[in-house]
Amino acid sequence: MHYSVKFSGTQGEGVDTAGELMAAALHGQGYWTYGYRNFSSRIKGGYASFEVAFGIKPLRVKKEKQDVYVFIGPDGWETDARDIQPGVMALADSSLKTTGVEGVLALPFLQVASSGVGAIFKWVVALGALGAYLGLPQEAFNEPLALVFSRKGTELIAKNRAALEVGYKMAPAPEQRGRFLLLQKSQQKEPSPLLLTRGSEVVAQAALAVGCNFISGYPISPASDVFSYLARSFTSGPGVAIQTEDEISAIDMAIGASYAGATAMVATSGPGLSLMIEGIGLSSATEVPLLVVNAQRVGPSTGMPTKHEQSDINLSLVGGHGDVLPMVFCPSSLEEIGIDLPRAFYCAEKYRRPVIFLTDAAMMTARASVGELCYPHYDLAEMKETRAIPGAAGRMHHRSGNQLGARGLPTEVAAARREAFSERLKMWPEEMEDSFTMLSSGQEMLIVAIGSSRGAVEVAMEELEGRVSAIFPRVLAPLPAKALAQHFAQYEKILVLDGNAQGQLLNLFKSHFACHDRLLSQKRYDGEPFTPSEIIAYVKEVLRHE
Amino acid sequence: MNDHEAYKQYDRGHKPTWCTGCGDYGVLRAVEEALASLKIEPENLVIVSGIGCSGRISGYLKAYTFHSAHGRALPVAEGIKLANPKLQVLVLGGDGDGFAIGLGHTLHAARRNSDLTYIMMTNHLYGLTKGQTSPVSPLGFVSSSTPAGSTHAGFNQPLMVMAAGASFVAQGTAAQKEQVKDLIVQGVRTSGFSYINIFSPCVTFNKVHTYKWASENLHEATHNPHHLGEALAEVAAHSGLLTGVLYNLHKSSILSPSVLCS
Numbered sequence: 167m168h169y170s171v172k173f174s175g176t177q178g179e180g181v182d183t184a185g186e187l188m189a190a191a192l193h194g195q196g197y198w199t200y201g202y203r204n205f206s207s208r209i210k211g212g213y214a215s216f217e218v219a220f221g222i223k224p225l226r227v228k229k230e231k232q233d234v235y236v237f238i239g240p241d242g243w244e245t246d247a248r249d250i251q252p253g254v255m256a257l258a259d260s261s262l263k264t265t266g267v268e269g270v271l272a273l274p275f276l277q278v279a280s281s282g283v284g285a286i287f288k289w290v291v292a293l294g295a296l297g298a299y300l301g302l303p304q305e306a307f308n309e310p311l312a313l314v315f316s317r318k319g320t321e322l323i324a325k326n327r328a329a330l331e332v333g334y335k336m337a338p339a340p341e342q343r344g345r346f347l348l349l350q351k352s353q354q355k356e357p358s359p360l361l362l363t364r365g366s367e368v369v370a371q372a373a374l375a376v377g378c379n380f381i382s383g384y385p386i387s388p389a390s391d392v393f394s395y396l397a398r399s400f401t402s403g404p405g406v407a408i409q410t411e412d413e414i415s416a417i418d419m420a421i422g423a424s425y426a427g428a429t430a431m432v433a434t435s436g437p438g439l440s441l442m443i444e445g446i447g448l449s450s451a452t453e454v455p456l457l458v459v460n461a462q463r464v465g466p467s468t469g470m471p472t473k474h475e476q477s478d479i480n481l482s483l484v485g486g487h488g489d490v491l492p493m494v495f496c497p498s499s500l501e502e503i504g505i506d507l508p509r510a511f512y513c514a515e516k517y518r519r520p521v522i523f524l525t526d527a528a529m530m531t532a533r534a535s536v537g538e539l540c541y542p543h544y545d546l547a548e549m550k551e552t553r554a555i556p557g558a559a560g561r562m563h564h565r566s567g568n569q570l571g572a573r574g575l576p577t578e579v580a581a582a583r584r585e586a587f588s589e590r591l592k593m594w595p596e597e598m599e600d601s602f603t604m605l606s607s608g609q610e611m612l613i614v615a616i617g618s619s620r621g622a623v624e625v626a627m628e629e630l631e632g633r634v635s636a637i638f639p640r641v642l643a644p645l646p647a648k649a650l651a652q653h654f655a656q657y658e659k660i661l662v663l664d665g666n667a668q669g670q671l672l673n674l675f676k677s678h679f680a681c682h683d684r685l686l687s688q689k690r691y692d693g694e695p696f697t698p699s700e701i702i703a704y705v706k707e708v709l710r711h712e
Numbered sequence: 713m714n715d716h717e718a719y720k721q722y723d724r725g726h727k728p729t730w731c732t733g734c735g736d737y738g739v740l741r742a743v744e745e746a747l748a749s750l751k752i753e754p755e756n757l758v759i760v761s762g763i764g765c766s767g768r769i770s771g772y773l774k775a776y777t778f779h780s781a782h783g784r785a786l787p788v789a790e791g792i793k794l795a796n797p798k799l800q801v802l803v804l805g806g807d808g809d810g811f812a813i814g815l816g817h818t819l820h821a822a823r824r825n826s827d828l829t830y831i832m833m834t835n836h837l838y839g840l841t842k843g844q845t846s847p848v849s850p851l852g853f854v855s856s857s858t859p860a861g862s863t864h865a866g867f868n869q870p871l872m873v874m875a876a877g878a879s880f881v882a883q884g885t886a887a888q889k890e891q892v893k894d895l896i897v898q899g900v901r902t903s904g905f906s907y908i909n910i911f912s913p914c915v916t917f918n919k920v921h922t923y924k925w926a927s928e929n930l931h932e933a934t935h936n937p938h939h940l941g942e943a944l945a946e947v948a949a950h951s952g953l954l955t956g957v958l959y960n961l962h963k964s965s966i967l968s969p970s971v972l973c974s
Binding site for chain 1: 724726754755756758760763768770771774775776777778779780781784787788789790791792793794795796798799816817820
């Protein structure tokens with residue numbers, strides 16, 4: 167059982183901060199939380215919300231229905247008021263026209279903040295009222311407040327605490343608190359979560375753990391957080407973070423750095439990946455290891471910059487003009503990012519080729535509780551000694567984006583090309599057959615998905631009570647085709663979830679497997695991640711016709 | 713190997729694919745002699761080049777050499793230098809490479825004042841694709857891509873690079889090997905971004921910007937190269953057609969000196 171609270175208001179006024187603080191406070195009390203930020207490509211104004219789902223079991227997706235809303239300002243109210251159905255509670259600022267709506271408790275957040283600590287703290291006042299309403303101890307916010315505002319000084323932390331206090335005092339009497347009771351920590355049977363994090367942080371931390379010491383980048387949503395994290399880290403330790411004039415320069419600098427011995431990466435999103443395609447080809451042709459992290463968002467072109475999609479599968483698999491043959495990773499959880507990102511660096515070094523690490527907007531931005539994160543160790547320094555790095559005596563050589571012949575000079579002779587390029591094809595690794603996660607349960611259907619879609623699939627599996635199983639490939643190139651084929655063979659129906667309109671994942675499987683008549687396809691491409699209920703509805707509909 | 717032949721240690725011994733009489737032969741020899749004079753260990757030297765006739769030069773030099781993509785020599789070189797600042801990094805390319813497809817990188821490398829030596833080989837056209845108009849071809853330039861004459865003026869290359877923040881800006885001609893060699897030596901010794909433009913005639917496609925054109929139209933600079941205002945004014949007044957050191961103000965590179973890989 168999970169609950170969900172939603173802060174609904176105007177972008178840039180503190181909705182996010184309230185959501186982040188609530189997620190951190192609940193996490194600190196031992197709840198598994200999943201905080202989903204709904205924002206737009208602008209700085210201030212317009213609708214924004216933050217949903218915090220929490221419970222005593224792990225959760226990798228937002229809840230579809232809220233239990234409690236908090237409203238300040240008309241933007242949030244106009245968008246979400248219709249969702250206040252029977253059983254749902256709401257705390258709304260008294261300035262909103264809430265009369266006649268059942269379940270709404272009007273409280274003067276803005277007025278109290280304005281006459282006291284200041285209007286900009288209105289969301290923290292509301293947060294305090296919600297904390298009291300939920301029965302969450304006020305101390306639960308001490309650490310989150312200190313952490314969130316640590317860089318802004320003790321004075322601001324004190325003001326936020328004062329605002330929170332005002333909110334707590336505003337709390338309704340217990341009899342007004344409705345049916346909603348917060349589960350006590352002592353009731354938990356499941357292990358507590360250890361970390362509250364998000365994909366962009368796990369990417370950066372895993373990169374540091376395996377020894378990444380170079381990142382070049384150009385600002386882009388929703389990938390910039392990776393660059394910022396490493397840039398902060400490199401100010402106090404060895405390593406270089408350099409912001410470039412564009413993504414073309416970024417990827418070429420990373421190629422130069424990697425060639426010169428650094429453990430280099432770039433992190434970008436859709437439009438940036440398009441610009442980096444040229445460099446991915448250069449990395450492939452020159453055999454320089456390169457890690458490209460891509461946070462998928464809605465495309466083509468600028469698309470919807472802050473919204474979720476899984477539509478860069480085709481581009482990543484192709485990697486550019488010619489036979490680029492990049493490796494493509496696609497972890498399905500934050501825990502898997504921790505394990506697979508170091509492995510992606512290892513593969514780039516071992517196979518001397520570009521590796522594209524596909525994440526998605528929901529995975530990179532959602533604030534989620536996780537258990538233990540493991541970062542496997544690879545001795546990249548030792549591996550680098552096997553390739554000729556500038557500065558080493560006696561290993562001078564020529565590298566080129568041109569096809570080189572036996573003498574190390576550009577060639578356009580057919581036989582020379584065949585000989586040199588067939589060596590590249592032989593390097594295609596077969597060791598990735600273990601790269602998938604199988605969740606075995608029922609035999610009626612197998613659901614196949616990648617990335618953050620796993621969260622919705624897990625909830626759907628539970629609610630379908632043992633009728634279906636699921637498999638999440640963690641590498642798309644080279645696809646663990648033998649292992650997938652074995653699992654696919656066990657099911658009469660295989661549902662492929664595609665976070666894109668073309669069925670990019672479906673088409674990949676069709677090109678590998680003959681079981682086309684058993685493949686079903688469900689697609690979503692409106693900027694939102696899959697929800698458990700739409701998967702359940704689809705599965706039930708298909709199985710009803712059995 | 714005596715001093716006179718010391719340049720040969722930087723030569724791979726491959727026969728260039730350039731046409732007989734191409735200015736790039738002169739640039740190649742000037743680079744090799746400058747390296748010999750600087751006594752740089754070949755294994756600590758990285759040569760990065762772009763695409764085009766000029767881009768082939770990296771394959772003829774003996775060092776760690778990297779023939780990158782069209783217009784991208786500078787960012788690759790900057791990554792190399794950032795990863796290991798102990799390496800000497802030379803970047804070579806043509807005017808299409810550095811002032812059309814790679815212009816953004818040229819100006820930003822100058823702005824960052826990256827500690828590199830960028831040797832530009834200007835032939836005023838695209839040679840390897842058979843002679844199209846380049847971004848430094850002058851107004852009215854006739855070629856296969858502008859048969860009625862180019863309707864756009866060419867860039868004033870040194871003016872742009874100076875304005876963007878380079879430490880060292882110089883020009884020479886492929887026919888004046890000793891001067892070019894000296895400019896390269898000075899450029900390598902200057903910390904920060906050094907830009908050395910060499911007018912390197914394309915004898916096959918360019919019937920305008922010939923060796924004779926260079927000798928008649930380029931004049932040795934006489935201004936104070938340590939004064940940015942004077943340098944900008946002179947280079948603007950002469951449409952960039954000056955040789956020698958045009959600007960030289962030592963500024964330290966903003967790039968982090970941290971050594972990652974050694």
